[in-house]
Amino acid sequence: MTILLSDERVRALPVVECGEPLVRLPADLSPAGALVRAGLADRLAAADACLPPGIRLRVVEGHRSVERQRAIIGSYAAELRALHPGIGRGELERLTSRFVSPVDVAPHVAGAAVDLTLVDACDDELDLGTAIDATPEESDGRCWFAADGIGADARAHRTLLSQVLHGAGLVNYPTEWWHWSHGDRYWALVSGADHAVYGPVAAAVAA
Incomplete structure (x- = not known):
């Protein structure tokens, strides 16, 4: 069964912050100049080097x-409320977390994703x-990494x-083929570590 980011098992894990700074990825890897933790930047470079x-x-x-x-949570939650009138708070959080993480455990906020x-x-x-x-609704579920209904080329590329990202020590969020941390x-939780090493961090500390 897929573990979502809203799962209490994710929240239960402590964070032992290692203090790595945010760094800007090189333009050939991220033309948008994405910021990530320094250790993650090294892992992404290693994965990139392993591609054909x-x-x-x-x-x-x-x-x-x-x-x-x-803002992303609010926008998507509003879409879900419109699709599911009367939805309860817990179910709304669960459905929302398929596409965007609760703030308190969000990997992107930690510079880890x-x-x-x-x-x-x-x-x-x-x-x-x-x-x-692409949201689960927009893609009819094809955004899930292991989804059926995608072509042979897409499957091979996923x-x-x-292969290269798992090899570099990253894990995928299975509802989003593009999200790795x-x-x-x-x-x-997924890798079996007893704590996280990256907690929330402000971009003001970026190199």
């Missing part, structure tokens, strides 16, 4: 402010089955992404 010639990682988002995270895809030698995005940030509470 002519294929690169493309990071579109890293660290988010608490305010940005809350990236949203990424694969590009070819011309910087064109490869087929991964859906657009990045498998390649998994290291060092946060979700990573700790």
Whole structure:
């Protein structure tokens, strides 16, 4: 059964902050200049180096402010309330967390997560089955990493992404093929670590 970020087992894990700074990813890896923890930046570079010639990682988002995270939660929760009139608070949080994490455990707020895809030698995005940030409703569930209903090329590209990122020590959030993290509470739960090493951090400390 899929563990969602709203699961109490995620919240139960402590954070032992290691103090690594946020750093800006190089432009060839993230033209948007995403900020991530220094250790995660090293892992992403290692994963990128393991890809076949002519294929690169493309990071579109890293660290988010608490305010940005809350705005995404509010927008998506409003969509869900419209789709499910009368939905209870607990079920709303559960459904919302398939697409955006509660603020208190959010990997992006800790600088521990990236949203990424694969590009070819011309910087064109490869087929991964859906657009990045496609909601479960928009994609009819094809945003889930292991979803049925995607083509052979998309499946092969997701498998390649998994191989290099798992090899670099990252974990995937299974409802979003593009979301990968290291060092946060979700990573700790999935990987068997007894604590997270990255907690919430402000972008003001970025290098």
